[in-house]
Amino acid sequence: MLHPSMVNIKVHRRPVIVYRPIQPSDLEILERTHGELFPIRYESKFFQNVVNGQDIVSWGAVDQSRPNEQSDELIGFVTVRIIPSKDSEVEDLLSFEASRTDQTLVYILTLGVVDSYRNLGIASSLIHEVIKYALSLSSCRAVYLHVISYNNPAIHLYKKMSFQCVRRLYNFYYINGQYYDSYLFVYYVNGGRSPCSPLELVTLFVTYARSGFKLMAAKLWKNKERMISKWPKYKESSYLLPTVPTKRILTNEGSRRQFV
Numbered sequence: 001m002l003h004p005s006m007v008n009i010k011v012h013r014r015p016v017i018v019y020r021p022i023q024p025s026d027l028e029i030l031e032r033t034h035g036e037l038f039p040i041r042y043e044s045k046f047f048q049n050v051v052n053g054q055d056i057v058s059w060g061a062v063d064q065s066r067p068n069e070q071s072d073e074l075i076g077f078v079t080v081r082i083i084p085s086k087d088s089e090v091e092d093l094l095s096f097e098a099s100r101t102d103q104t105l106v107y108i109l110t111l112g113v114v115d116s117y118r119n120l121g122i123a124s125s126l127i128h129e130v131i132k133y134a135l136s137l138s139s140c141r142a143v144y145l146h147v148i149s150y151n152n153p154a155i156h157l158y159k160k161m162s163f164q165c166v167r168r169l170y171n172f173y174y175i176n177g178q179y180y181d182s183y184l185f186v187y188y189v190n191g192g193r194s195p196c197s198p199l200e201l202v203t204l205f206v207t208y209a210r211s212g213f214k215l216m217a218a219k220l221w222k223n224k225e226r227m228i229s230k231w232p233k234y235k236e237s238s239y240l241l242p243t244v245p246t247k248r249i250l251t252n253e254g255s256r257r258q259f260v
């Protein structure tokens with residue numbers, strides 16, 4: 001159930017969205033919106049930590065075009081925590097550098113935008129803030145999060161923002177007596193990257209082998225050209241075109257273009 005102040009108030013005026021850290025005065029609205037937007041209940045300690053910035057970093061969105069008393073009321077939020085990569089469940093998804101003890105990750109705890117302000121790009125901007133923050137931390141290698149498998153708007157959003165879906169976790173959530181899967185999404189920053197999968201290794205090898213072959217063929221062709229250019233015309237033909245001259249010339253012209 002949505003709070004009465006949010007029901008069916010589609011934004012008709014031009015909103016002026018401003019992003020700012022979440023502060024103690026946001027406590028009530030923060031708790032209420034979490035209650036309305038998520039099927040999971042959060043402890044009051046969580047909200048205390050968010051508004052007081054204890055172990056949690058957060059950004060809120062407000063619409064300054066709203067009447068005075070609401071112009072600083074949260075209409076969107078994102079909360080994150082910094083996690084040492086060795087303590088995270090995604091350590092294996094980072095390259096070998098993850099074994100360094102000083103590597104960290106930014107984990108998105110909650111992200112939400114009230115119904116009447118959806119599809120205005122507010123969540124995208126909040127995620128941009130998180131990515132900027134992660135980039136500013138030299139130890140940070142990735143931003144990651146879980147999303148319940150049926151949350152298509154959120155999945156669409158993360159894919160649009162170039163997050164990679166790296167894992168499906170079966171029965172990850174247990175909500176109202178039922179299990180749900182989750183997807184794990186990662187956005188690598190500061191040189192963080194996933195270790196190569198066997199498929200990626202094969203692809204890399206094939207690409208490398210192909211480019212190596214092309215290079216070799218190009219060199220051979222250049223050498224051959226050098227030799228040919230020294231020969232009289234008829235010799236060139238007899239060397240290159242023993243049986244069907246015109247056709248072979250075309251083939252070779254094509255190959256030459258490809259090698260350049």
Ligand SMILES: CC(C)(COP(=O)(O)OP(=O)(O)OC[C@H]1O[C@@H](n2cnc3c(N)ncnc32)[C@H](O)[C@@H]1OP(=O)(O)O)[C@@H](O)C(=O)NCCC(=O)NCCS
Nearest residue numbers: 037111112113118119120121122123124147152153154156
């Ligand atoms: C997910 C959520 C945060 C998105 O907020 P938002 O401010 O509307 O997001 P944005 O406007 O930045 O981007 C929305 C994108 O999702 C798309 N979208 C919206 N509803 C969609 C739907 N039902 N199915 C697929 N895509 C949808 C929009 O079209 C837009 O993409 P586009 O730019 O390609 O058109 C918001 O829907 C929400 O708060 N949901 C409830 C809480 C939640 O699920 N949080 C995420 C938990 S992981």
